[in-house]
Amino acid sequence: MPYTKEIYEKAQEIIDERRKAAENKNAGIIRLFETIEPEYTALKQEMITSVKEVVKAIDMSPEKAAEFIQQQKIKNLTAQQNIRLLLQKHSLPEDYLEIKYSCPVCEDTGFSENKLCTCHIQLLKELAFEEAGKKSPLKFCLFEDFRFDYYPDEKISGVSARDRMRDIYSFCKEYADTFDTSNSSVFMTGKTGLGKTHLSLAIAGDVIRKGYTVLYNSAQNIFTMLQKERFGKSDTNGAYEAMVLECDLLVIDDLGAEFVTQFTNAALYNIINTRINLGLPTIISSNLTLQEIENEYSTRISSRIIGEYSILCFEGKDIRQLKSENDD
Ligand SMILES: [Zn+2]
Numbered sequence: 001m002p003y004t005k006e007i008y009e010k011a012q013e014i015i016d017e018r019r020k021a022a023e024n025k026n027a028g029i030i031r032l033f034e035t036i037e038p039e040y041t042a043l044k045q046e047m048i049t050s051v052k053e054v055v056k057a058i059d060m061s062p063e064k065a066a067e068f069i070q071q072q073k074i075k076n077l078t079a080q081q082n083i084r085l086l087l088q089k090h091s092l093p094e095d096y097l098e099i100k101y102s103c104p105v106c107e108d109t110g111f112s113e114n115k116l117c118t119c120h121i122q123l124l125k126e127l128a129f130e131e132a133g134k135k136s137p138l139k140f141c142l143f144e145d146f147r148f149d150y151y152p153d154e155k156i157s158g159v160s161a162r163d164r165m166r167d168i169y170s171f172c173k174e175y176a177d178t179f180d181t182s183n184s185s186v187f188m189t190g191k192t193g194l195g196k197t198h199l200s201l202a203i204a205g206d207v208i209r210k211g212y213t214v215l216y217n218s219a220q221n222i223f224t225m226l227q228k229e230r231f232g233k234s235d236t237n238g239a240y241e242a243m244v245l246e247c248d249l250l251v252i253d254d255l256g257a258e259f260v261t262q263f264t265n266a267a268l269y270n271i272i273n274t275r276i277n278l279g280l281p282t283i284i285s286s287n288l289t290l291q292e293i294e295n296e297y298s299t300r301i302s303s304r305i306i307g308e309y310s311i312l313c314f315e316g317k318d319i320r321q322l323k324s325e326n327d328d
Helices: 005-036 039-059 062-089 118-135 161-177 196-209 219-230 239-246 262-278 290-296 299-308 319-327
Strands: 185-189 214-218 249-255 282-286 309-313
Touching: 005 039, 005 118, 039 062, 118 214, 118 239, 161 196, 161 309, 185 196, 185 299, 196 214, 196 249, 196 282, 214 219, 219 239, 219 249, 219 262, 239 262, 249 262, 262 282, 262 299, 290 299, 299 309
Parallel strands: 185 282, 185 309, 214 249, 249 282
Antiparallel strands: none
C-alpha cells in the first residue's frame, strides 16, 4: 500500500523512539544490577576482552592459534556462565540483562533483511488510518447510547418499528462483536434520521478497537478524495484509494447525497466490486432504496448489492425530529 511522505516519516520517528526507549530501559537495568552485583562489570569486561583477543591468533602458528582460541572461548563461556549464576542468585531470568525490543525481529530498526519489517508495515497502516479518521467529519457512536424509545411501539401487521429496530440493533451488535474480515457486507437503507449512521459508526468504533483497519466517511467525501487523487490534486499518491479498497472494513455513509457523475458511478462500482473480490466487508448506508440506487447509479451496482450484501431496512419517523420535539 502506498503512503504519504509524512506517514513514512512519522512511522520512522516512532520506531526510533521505541528503540531508544528499549535501550535506555536496558541501560538502567544494567546500572542497577552493577550496583547490587559489582562482579558483573568485571565479568562483562572479560567477555568483551576474550572476543577482542582472538585477533592475536593471526600471528601464531596454527597449533598455537587453535590452543589460544580455545582458551579465549573457555574464558568467554566461563564469564557467561558466571553471569548466569549471578542472575540465578537473584532469581532473575536469563535474558534479564538483554535489551527487550518491542519487535525482536528487527530490533526496533524497522527493517529486516533489507526490507520493511512487518512491525513497520503495521505501523504505517495504523498511522494512515488514524490520519484518515481525523479527516472524517463523522464521530464514533456507541451501541450503549442507542435509544429505542424514539421508535413507535404500535404494531403494524404484528410488528412495531421498535421491534424492527431491536432486530437491526442485535444484528449490528453481533456483527461488531464477532467481526472478522469474512463478515458479510451490509446495506442500510431508510429515510434520514432513523439511526443508520449511529449504528454503522458504532460498528466502526468497535471494529477499530479490535485492531482492524477501518475507513469511514461520507460517500461525498470519499468520492472527492478519490477524484483529487486521480487527477493529481492531492499528495496522497494513491494511498487513499488503496485504503478504500484494502481496509478491513469500509463504511460509506449517506450514499446518494452526493452529486452522481460518471466518475462517482465508476468509482462506486469499483469499490463494491473490488472489495467483494478481495472478500472484504463494506457497510453502506443510504437514504435511497435499492430501486433508487439502480435508477441513480446502475443495475450492475444494485445487482452486486442484492447478491452479496445483507440488507437492513430502517423504518419509522425521523428520530432526530422526534428528539428535537422532545427537547422543546
Ligand atoms: Zn520489526
